[in-house]
Amino acid sequence: MIIKHNVQLKPYNSFRTKALAKLFCEPATLDELIEVIRTHPHEEKLLLGGGFNLFFTKDFDGLVIKPAMEMVETVFEDEQQVEIEVGAGMEWDALVEHCVGRGYAGLENLSLIPSTVGACPVQNIGAYGAEVSEVITRVKAVNLKSGEVEVFSNEECRFGYRESLFKRHPHYAIASVTFRLSKSFTYREKYTDLNRELEGIPNPTLTQVREAVIRTRTRKLPDYHVLPNAGSFFKNPLLTREEKEELQKILPDAPIYNTGGGRFKTSAAYLIDKAGFKGQRRGQVGTYERHSLVVVNHGTEEGREIVSFAREIQQEVKKRFGVTLEPEVQIF
Numbered sequence: 001m002i003i004k005h006n007v008q009l010k011p012y013n014s015f016r017t018k019a020l021a022k023l024f025c026e027p028a029t030l031d032e033l034i035e036v037i038r039t040h041p042h043e044e045k046l047l048l049g050g051g052f053n054l055f056f057t058k059d060f061d062g063l064v065i066k067p068a069m070e071m072v073e074t075v076f077e078d079e080q081q082v083e084i085e086v087g088a089g090m091e092w093d094a095l096v097e098h099c100v101g102r103g104y105a106g107l108e109n110l111s112l113i114p115s116t117v118g119a120c121p122v123q124n125i126g127a128y129g130a131e132v133s134e135v136i137t138r139v140k141a142v143n144l145k146s147g148e149v150e151v152f153s154n155e156e157c158r159f160g161y162r163e164s165l166f167k168r169h170p171h172y173a174i175a176s177v178t179f180r181l182s183k184s185f186t187y188r189e190k191y192t193d194l195n196r197e198l199e200g201i202p203n204p205t206l207t208q209v210r211e212a213v214i215r216t217r218t219r220k221l222p223d224y225h226v227l228p229n230a231g232s233f234f235k236n237p238l239l240t241r242e243e244k245e246e247l248q249k250i251l252p253d254a255p256i257y258n259t260g261g262g263r264f265k266t267s268a269a270y271l272i273d274k275a276g277f278k279g280q281r282r283g284q285v286g287t288y289e290r291h292s293l294v295v296v297n298h299g300t301e302e303g304r305e306i307v308s309f310a311r312e313i314q315q316e317v318k319k320r321f322g323v324t325l326e327p328e329v330q331i332f
C-alpha cells in the first residue's frame with residue numbers, strides 16, 4: 001500500500017476547505033489497515049470516510065487513513081431476514097441501492113445520505129424517522145492504540161442521536177459493519193414530509209419509498225458538488241421540560257417532539273430561521289436559502305470562516321431563545 005506525503009485534503013471533504021495531511025493512505029483490505037496502524041504507532045491518526053460530515057481549519061500533522069474495503073458478504077440468511085457484512089469504504093447510497101434492489105428492507109429511509117459504510121455508525125446517520133443503529137448488529141474495528149481487531153455488538157456501540165462510542169472515543173478504525181435487514185416490507189408512517197410525498201400510494205414498495213426520500217432530499221438539501229456543505233451543521237437541541245417551557249414563552253410555535261425520558265427535541269432549523277439567518281451570507285459562507293440548518297460554502301478554502309459564521313449563529317440563537325446549538329459536523 002502506498003503512503004503519500006503532504007496530501008491536499010480539499011477534495012476529501014465536502015465543504016472543500018483546504019488542509020495538508022502529512023501522511024495519507026487508503027488501505028484496501030483489513031490486513032492493510034492493521035499493518036498501517038501497527039507500523040505507525042506514534043503518528044496521530046484521523047479516519048476519513050467520504051468527508052461529508054467534517055471539515056478542516058488547519059493542516060493535519062499525522063496520518064490520515066481512508067479505508068477502501070468495499071466487499072458485501074452475506075453472513076446469515078433465512079426466509080425472513082438477511083445479515084450482510086459490508087466493507088467500510090463502500091459508498092453509503094450504493095449500499096442502499098443494492099439492498100432495495102434485492103428487496104432487503106431497513107435502509108430505504110436513509111437513501112442518498114452522503115456517507116460511507118464505515119462512517120455511518122460514527123454519527124449514527126438518520127433521516128425520516130429512521131436511524132442506522134436500528135439495523136446494525138455488529139461493527140468490526142481496529143483499535144488505533146493497540147492495533148488489535150475488536151468486534152462491537154449493537155449495545156456496545158452505545159448509539160444515541162447522532163452519537164456513538166466511536167464518536168466519543170475516536171480511537172477506532174471501522175473496518176466493516178454488519179446489518180440485519182428484513183425480506184418483507186410494510187411502510188410505516190413516521191415522518192410528515194415523507195408521508196406527504198407518498199400520499200396517494202396505498203402500500204408503497206421499497207423502491208417507491210427510496211424514490212420519495214430522494215425527491216424530498218433533492219428538493220430541500222443542496223448538492224455539495226454544486227454548493228459545498230456538510231449537511232445539517234448543528235444537531236437538533238434536546239431540552240429539559242423547563243427549557244422547553246422557557247422556549248415556548250418566546251416562540252409558542254416552535255416544533256417540539258417528546259423523545260421520552262423527560263427530554264424534548266426542538267428544531268435547530270426553526271430557531272436559526274427565526275433568528276433571521278435563513279439564506280444569509282457573510283463573505284463566502286452562508287446558510288442555504290431552502291434550509292437554514294445547512295451552512296454552505298460559496299467559495300472560501302478557509303475552514304475558519306465557516307467556524308466564525310457558525311459561532312455568530314450560535315450566539316444569536318442563544319441570546320434570543322436561550323438555546324445552545326451544538327455542531328453536528330466535526331471540525332478539525
Ligand code: EPU
Nearest residue numbers: 127128129231232234235236267269270273290291292293
Ligand atoms: N425548518 C425551518 N426552516 C428551514 C427548514 C426547516 O423552520 O429552513 C423547520 C420546519 O419546522 C421543519 C423542521 O424544521 O418541519 C424540520 O426540518 P427537516 O424535516 O428538514 O429536518 P431537520 O430536523 O432540519 C433532520 C436531520 C437531517 C435529515 C432530516 C430529515 C439532524 C441534525 N438533521 O433535519 O439530517 O435529513 O431531519 O429526516 O437531525 C444531516 O444529519 O446532515 C441531515 C441532513
